[in-house]
Amino acid sequence: MDMNMKPIKVAAFFDFDRTFIDINSGYLYARFEKANKRINNTQFLQSLLWLGLYHLGIADIDSAYSKALALYKGTSESEVKEITEKFFSRDIVSRAMPGALRTLEYHKRMGHYAVLITNSSPYLSKLALEEWGFDHRISNLYNIDTQGRLTGEFERPLCYGKGKTLRAQKFAETEGILLSESYFYTDSISDLDMMENVGLPFAINPDPKLRRAAKKRKWPILNWKH
Ligand SMILES: [Mg+2]
Secondary structure, three states: OOOOOOOOEOEEEEOHHHHHEOOOHHHHHHHHHHHOOOOOHHHHHHHHHHHHHHHHOOOOHHHHHHHHHHOOOOOEHHHHHHHHHHHHHHHHHHHEOHHHHHHHHHHHHOOOEEEEEOOOOHHHHHHHHHHHOOOEEEOOOEEEOOOOEEEEEEOOOOOOOHHHHHHHHHHHHHHOEOHHHOEEEEOOHHHHHHHHOOOEEEEEOOOHHHHHHHHHHOOOEEOOOO
16 A cells, blocks of 8 residues: 555535525525514515525526625624524524434544535524534635624625535645545535536435436435425
């Protein structure tokens, strides 16, 4: 055996919304913010529209995200963290899919690197990492000014579509992970590009478009629902 040969590092990437949990957290968050009167009815309906388009993979996600985040411009990061903590423990923590928890446990036993990869906020994804014990999370990141307030700007590209793949590739390169040996679990056609860039893609409770794509490519289709 070549003693210089490094062991192969494998990752298991998990999408969050409708994959690891059984609902879109963005929808729940918009509802939560409306109930707390931080957004009004129009903004709430607008966010539902964006989320619908997002789910179909046809939204201009960058401009929709800009508009959504602009609502928080000038809000202190610590306040947003606090709001997110409340939201997380009230609405999210109970929504992990049984199949997701089993699969995460399996990968940890196998010594794989468990990675949450999501279009959700840096605050929500960090709480999810801590709650379920992921090794790492890849999410959207927000710009903060010198006073500790959100500027409304964010890191581009968003962790969505091709942007998700790019971030996973960068991460794999840094950590010495082989994507060709790695797993990816997702529900959405918007993640097709990332699925095509890992060795072991799995469609989880997929939307109709992803179901068709997975069947065509003979990718496994699993049901993680309760
Ligand atoms: Mg999803």
